[in-house]
Amino acid sequence: MSKVSIVFWSGTGNTAAMAQSVADGVKDAGGEAELIPVGSADIxxxxxxxxxxxxxxxMGAEQLEESEMEPFMxxxxxxxxxxxxxxxxSYGWGNQEWMRDWESRISADGATVVNGEGVTVLGAPTDDTIEALKDLGRTLARNA
Ligand SMILES: Cc1cc2nc3c(=O)[nH]c(=O)nc-3n(C[C@H](O)[C@H](O)[C@H](O)COP(=O)(O)O)c2cc1C
Incomplete structure (x- = not known):
């Protein structure tokens, strides 16, 4: 069975809820999902x-969270x-620049961003976002 690690940081729970939907998608596709807060992740x-x-x-000003996620990345x-x-x-008020920068960084590292772009949502995940996240999980399970 393919195992997919889902490493995340979340301050108020919105990104944690998104992580859960990715895990649901992995399981839909028959994979095993491991939800890992970034502080406990094994690089x-x-x-x-x-x-x-x-x-x-x-976080910050359109940045990754600086104490755990940025050092991990x-x-x-x-x-x-x-x-x-x-x-x-998740984001609150910005133009999603943090995600565009993160995608560019992943590509510059020679990796592929699944589905071409990150899944973002304003605040808590909506039904559409949950579907996109499950789809992401299914794709990861097939590629793991
Ligand atoms: C210190 C801090 C900085 C933030 N900076 C931004 C920002 O630059 N752009 C933005 O769109 N949202 C910003 N936000 C809003 C968060 O991205 C938003 O509340 C998000 O839903 C938090 O996700 P979480 O529940 O997974 O922690 C910031 C929030 C905090 C607490």
Whole structure:
């Protein structure tokens, strides 16, 4: 069975809820999903995976969360060439620049952003977003 790690940071629960929907999609496709708060993530297991998901809301000024997610992502830079990575996160008021920057960063590292772009939502996940996240999970399970 394919195992998909879903590593995320969430301050108020919106991105955590998104992570749960990705996990539901992985399970729909017969895979095993592992939900991992980024503070507990093992970077070596991601380096050996073919496909995984990363979630983080827009924080700072259109940035990744700086105390846990940004250092984790810095450690992944340079070690994710050829991987399929699903991105997702919630935002509050901005223009989603944090996600566009994150997609560019993943591509510059030589990895592929699954479905071409990250799944974003204003605040809590809507029904449409939940479907997009489940679809992301199903795709990751097929690629893992
Ligand atoms: C310190 C801080 C900085 C934030 N910066 C941005 C921002 O630059 N752009 C934006 O759209 N939302 C910003 N937000 C809003 C969050 O992205 C939004 O509340 C999101 O739903 C939080 O997701 P979470 O529940 O997973 O923590 C910020 C929130 C906080 C607390």
């Amino acid at each position: 070596e297991s991601l380096k050996s995976a073919k496909a995984f998901a990363l979630g983080c809301p827009s 810095s450690d992944l830079d340079g070690a994710i060439g050829g991987k399929q990575i699903g991105l997702f996160g």
